[in-house]
Amino acid sequence: MGGIELSGLNIADTFSGLQGNPVPDEPLLRVRGLTRIYGRGCAECVVRTGPEAGSNICPICASIVACAGVSFDLYAGEMMGVVGESGSGKSTLVQCLYFDHTSSAGEAYLKSYRGGAVNMLGSSAQEQRHIRHHLMGMVYQNPHQGLRLDCTAGGNIAEKLLTAGFFHVGRIRERASELLRRTEVPMERMDHLPRHFSGGMQQRVQIAKALANNPPLVFLDEVTTGLDVSVQARVLDLIRHLHRELGLAMLVVSHNLDVIRLLTDYTLVMKSGRVVEAGLTDQILGDPQHPYTQLLVSSLL
Amino acid sequence: MMANKKAVRPGYNYAFLDEQTKKEIRRRILKAVAIPGYQVPFASRELPIAQGWGTGGLQLTLALVGPDDVVKVIDQGSDDVVNAVNIRRLLLQTTGVKTTENTDAASLIQTRHRIPEERLGDWQTLVFQVPYPEPLRRVEPSEVKTREMHAEADYSRLWVYLYEDIVRWREITVGAQYPVLVNKRYVMDPSPIPRWDVPKLHMAANLNLFGAGREKRIYAVPPYTRVQPLEFEDHPFRVESFEGKSCAVCGSTGSFLDELLDNHTGARRYTCSDTAYCAKRLLSEKRHGQRPTRRTDGGD
Numbered sequence: 001m002g003g004i005e006l007s008g009l010n011i012a013d014t015f016s017g018l019q020g021n022p023v024p025d026e027p028l029l030r031v032r033g034l035t036r037i038y039g040r041g042c043a044e045c046v047v048r049t050g051p052e053a054g055s056n057i058c059p060i061c062a063s064i065v066a067c068a069g070v071s072f073d074l075y076a077g078e079m080m081g082v083v084g085e086s087g088s089g090k091s092t093l094v095q096c097l098y099f100d101h102t103s104s105a106g107e108a109y110l111k112s113y114r115g116g117a118v119n120m121l122g123s124s125a126q127e128q129r130h131i132r133h134h135l136m137g138m139v140y141q142n143p144h145q146g147l148r149l150d151c152t153a154g155g156n157i158a159e160k161l162l163t164a165g166f167f168h169v170g171r172i173r174e175r176a177s178e179l180l181r182r183t184e185v186p187m188e189r190m191d192h193l194p195r196h197f198s199g200g201m202q203q204r205v206q207i208a209k210a211l212a213n214n215p216p217l218v219f220l221d222e223v224t225t226g227l228d229v230s231v232q233a234r235v236l237d238l239i240r241h242l243h244r245e246l247g248l249a250m251l252v253v254s255h256n257l258d259v260i261r262l263l264t265d266y267t268l269v270m271k272s273g274r275v276v277e278a279g280l281t282d283q284i285l286g287d288p289q290h291p292y293t294q295l296l297v298s299s300l301l
Numbered sequence: 302m303m304a305n306k307k308a309v310r311p312g313y314n315y316a317f318l319d320e321q322t323k324k325e326i327r328r329r330i331l332k333a334v335a336i337p338g339y340q341v342p343f344a345s346r347e348l349p350i351a352q353g354w355g356t357g358g359l360q361l362t363l364a365l366v367g368p369d370d371v372v373k374v375i376d377q378g379s380d381d382v383v384n385a386v387n388i389r390r391l392l393l394q395t396t397g398v399k400t401t402e403n404t405d406a407a408s409l410i411q412t413r414h415r416i417p418e419e420r421l422g423d424w425q426t427l428v429f430q431v432p433y434p435e436p437l438r439r440v441e442p443s444e445v446k447t448r449e450m451h452a453e454a455d456y457s458r459l460w461v462y463l464y465e466d467i468v469r470w471r472e473i474t475v476g477a478q479y480p481v482l483v484n485k486r487y488v489m490d491p492s493p494i495p496r497w498d499v500p501k502l503h504m505a506a507n508l509n510l511f512g513a514g515r516e517k518r519i520y521a522v523p524p525y526t527r528v529q530p531l532e533f534e535d536h537p538f539r540v541e542s543f544e545g546k547s548c549a550v551c552g553s554t555g556s557f558l559d560e561l562l563d564n565h566t567g568a569r570r571y572t573c574s575d576t577a578y579c580a581k582r583l584l585s586e587k588r589h590g591q592r593p594t595r596r597t598d599g600g601d
Binding site: 126129148151154158163167168169170171172 | 449452453454455457458460461464465467468469532533534535536
């Protein structure tokens with residue numbers, strides 16, 4: 001299978017994550033110049049769009065520059081936020097990194113994939129599938145995207161484990177129930193279809209699925225959007241709890257500054273497909289430099 | 302050297318298909334043999350039988366049959382049912398080859414949903430009629446997606462299906478058409494043979510060819526190839542159990558049995574599904590001066 005080693009999963013290792021955040025020497029995820037253009041694209045696309053142009057649609061070829069030249073470092077155990085208005089390219093960014101979309105240009109290096117020496121955006125589909133299932137987790141805004149609603153909650157988690165070569169029903173169920181307990185899904189719902197679950201519970205099953213193979217990195221794409229406030233609070237609480245306990249690195253995409261403030265240490269502000277400001281979350285929210293960030297923060301009630 | 306020149310109807314090319322078609326099918330067969338378990342598309346032709354009645358298997362047989370072959374055709378283990386008889390007659394009338402019911406004498410065997418009980422040798426070829434070649438169809442309706450899944454050896458969704466089957470019913474309920482992993486690479490549908498026959502594919506000495514006429518696919522399990530049924534460590538694959546039952550005709554306890562229900566008395570009888578095997582056992586018992594086997598009940 002193209003040089004991929006299927007790593008077995010040790011139940012004993014489960015959740016023996018890092019306690020506290022160690023001082024990291026090199027970033028877990030290194031992204032350089034990530035660009036995604038929808039349409040045929042032309043030489044002027046990137047130059048003629050962006051926050052100065054006030055649009056991400058190329059005036060010459062009408063291609064949409066969803067995101068361009070995005071670079072950042074994410075360290076192990078760090079929580080990074082990506083904030084911006086609708087259409088600013090936040091979701092495209094994580095979906096490119098999770099290989100849901102192919103990227104037009106740019107590089108991304110994951111420390112746990114070949115020692116961070118190989119650009120994972122250029123890997124074969126087979127290797128990307130391996131990375132997706134073993135080294136990353138993803139929680140989508142809409143549970144329909146991340147879950148198979150016609151498979152049971154346990155079956156959804158089993159899918160991840162089966163991909164990792166776990167062919168023992170008893171042990172799969174053991175692991176699935178542990179994950180569901182951790183994400184506060186009642187055990188008796190394990191063999192029910194997520195189709196019949198509430199939105200909050202679907203989201204928690206999705207989080208359990210994303211964590212199934214103990215990935216060091218999890219993407220959260222607008223996880224609380226569409227949930228009512230009390231359920232939002234519980235999901236955010238769960239995420240913070242899991243982060244503290246497992247020492248996961250997380251990339252949190254949200255248009256909601258409260259979520260960003262609550263969860264993240266470091267924040268990227270995006271507009272029209274570009275990063276306009278990056279820095280410590282407290283700094284960005286307390287002393288925004290870019291006019292767009294100032295607008296964003298001042299519109300916060 | 303045709304065995305039966307008189308039976309051949311004039312006006313047809315040898316083995317019905319034109320030479321170009323036979324050549325194409327042979328090339329597809331070579332590719333299928335080279336990539337065990339991989340489904341090779343081919344241009345399935347119109348035949349004098351309807352699609353769904355064994356046209357895939359028949360095209361393989363027609364492309365392979367030579368004047369020196371001895372052909373056997375079975376349907377659910379039986380040589381005498383209408384589908385088998387008609388296919389055999391078509392082969393006879395367009396080629397004049399010798400036909401047989403004896404598994405040991407046949408160089409080319411076309412079958413529907415069974416593998417003969419007698420072990421096949423390396424000089425024999427078994428051709429399967431396949432209704433649905435895609436083992437992933439039960440979890441994914443899109444052909445584009447299933448091809449991608451095969452290319453990436455991504456079978457997790459089929460595994461989830463089996464997992465949920467166990468959760469719901471405490472065992473895997475797939476009866477016939479049990480998915481197998483061929484040569485540790487491709488998951489394959491072995492055609493609707495019973496579980497009983499699945500272990501016979503593993504390291505078989507003979508060449509196994511699968512033809513799906515309606516779905517236009519050819520695939521193969523070459524001689525001495527690993528064929529593993531999908532199973533969980535704590536739920537191993539099992540074949541059908543006929544414990545305490547034996548064939549009402551020949552007394553066999555080691556063959557796949559059909560259950561027959563007597564409409565009037567309601568009595569159950571079991572007989573060998575492989576009729577040629579059953580007849581052979583009966584004959585050898587007679588030859589050795591033994592009484593034909595006991596009938597287990599007064600039915601019939």
